[in-house]
Amino acid sequence: MTTDVQTFETKSLCPLDSREALIDEVWSGLCKRPRSLVPWMLYDCEGSRLFECITTLPEYYPTRTERDIVANHAGAILAASGSDYSRPLRLLELGAGTAAKTGILLEAATRSRSQVTYFPIDVSSDALAAACESIGCLLPDVQLEPVVANYVTDPPRLEPFQGTTLAMYIGSSIGNFSPEEARTILRNLRAELRRGDALLLGTDMVKDEATLVRAYDDGEGVTAAFNLNILHRLNRELGANFDTGCFRHRARWNAAESRIEMHLESACDQTVNIPAAQLTLQFAAFETIHTENSYKFTTETLGALLDDAGFAIEQTWTDPQQWYALTLAGLR
Numbered sequence: 001m002t003t004d005v006q007t008f009e010t011k012s013l014c015p016l017d018s019r020e021a022l023i024d025e026v027w028s029g030l031c032k033r034p035r036s037l038v039p040w041m042l043y044d045c046e047g048s049r050l051f052e053c054i055t056t057l058p059e060y061y062p063t064r065t066e067r068d069i070v071a072n073h074a075g076a077i078l079a080a081s082g083s084d085y086s087r088p089l090r091l092l093e094l095g096a097g098t099a100a101k102t103g104i105l106l107e108a109a110t111r112s113r114s115q116v117t118y119f120p121i122d123v124s125s126d127a128l129a130a131a132c133e134s135i136g137c138l139l140p141d142v143q144l145e146p147v148v149a150n151y152v153t154d155p156p157r158l159e160p161f162q163g164t165t166l167a168m169y170i171g172s173s174i175g176n177f178s179p180e181e182a183r184t185i186l187r188n189l190r191a192e193l194r195r196g197d198a199l200l201l202g203t204d205m206v207k208d209e210a211t212l213v214r215a216y217d218d219g220e221g222v223t224a225a226f227n228l229n230i231l232h233r234l235n236r237e238l239g240a241n242f243d244t245g246c247f248r249h250r251a252r253w254n255a256a257e258s259r260i261e262m263h264l265e266s267a268c269d270q271t272v273n274i275p276a277a278q279l280t281l282q283f284a285a286f287e288t289i290h291t292e293n294s295y296k297f298t299t300e301t302l303g304a305l306l307d308d309a310g311f312a313i314e315q316t317w318t319d320p321q322q323w324y325a326l327t328l329a330g331l332r
């Protein structure tokens with residue numbers, strides 16, 4: 001790692017002050033029935049570490065499938081997202097995480113473009129620090145402008161730019177949101193883009209139930225640890241006393257909604273205190289906290305979402321089994 005990158009990280013990647021946001025989410029999600037929490041809460045430092053472990057599991061096909069699509073079509077994706085190679089390229093990414101797959105595209109971009117700027121946004125400062133460290137080392141010519149933010153509550157604003165912007169939203173992250181929320185996120189993004197800019201969207205497609213459920217309930221229990229980390233986080237950051245041994249990870253396919261749901265199920269009747277939120281909660285045995293959705297798409301639902309958000313599909317790349325789609329869309 002170069003000294004420049006180290007200086008840059010310590011100056012720019014301030015963690016979000018999440019305490020007030022966590023308290024708000026706990027009040028709005030845990031006091032209603034059925035109880036729920038929002039997925040950004042899964043990604044503190046430990047959650048981001050566990051997610052990286054998930055991406056290497058044999059059961060978790062989305063990451064390696066998407067990585068292969070990016071690696072096989074990087075040149076074509078870049079060509080389709082702006083054919084004037086003399087113009088600078090700005091790559092904005094929502095929920096960038098450690099940007100492992102994005103590095104492949106950035107590397108290809110630096111071979112054809114004179115100026116490449118990478119503008120990753122993530123709620124996890126730890127994941128962004130890892131992203132900037134690896135890209136800063138491998139691709140020192142890429143200008144890095146990371147932002148630690150919640151892109152739902154604080155939608156990105158783009159400065160005017162004399163070049164082409166490619167907005168990336170990969171990793172199947174759009175699937176964490178209901179169709180209405182997803183449409184709002186994409187519309188907000190669309191409002192920041194100009195003619196000639198493009199969106200690259202990664203979506204996981206509907207497939208057989210057993211494959212889907214296994215991907216969210218692996219044999220080693222890494223996804224279970226990832227899910228339970230949300231309770232550990234409330235213990236660490238809000239002084240809660242969740243006994244994590246008394247909650248079970250559950251992953252189930254909801255066919256009517258076309259989504260995998262992750263829940264934490266209370267193993268017994270129990271009382272939990274969350275002092276920072278001034279809350280005491282009674283959980284009945286088998287009651288669940290719904291922690292994450294992962295919507296799975298068909299060609300039709302994907303097309304309708306993009307159309308509703310003001311995008312027009314230009315090209316789609318997929319894998320031989322058509323398990324995953326990477327879609328390039330322009331402004332409609």
Ligand SMILES: C[S@@+](CC[C@H](N)C(=O)[O-])C[C@H]1O[C@@H](n2cnc3c(N)ncnc32)[C@H](O)[C@@H]1O
Binds near residue numbers: 043055
């Ligand atoms: C499923 S991971 C995908 C990471 C990476 N894009 C990939 O393809 O491997 C979701 C990422 O989005 C981030 N994230 C989740 N909700 C977010 C939100 N509301 N605002 C900003 N980042 C968010 C998480 O911290 C995490 O890094």
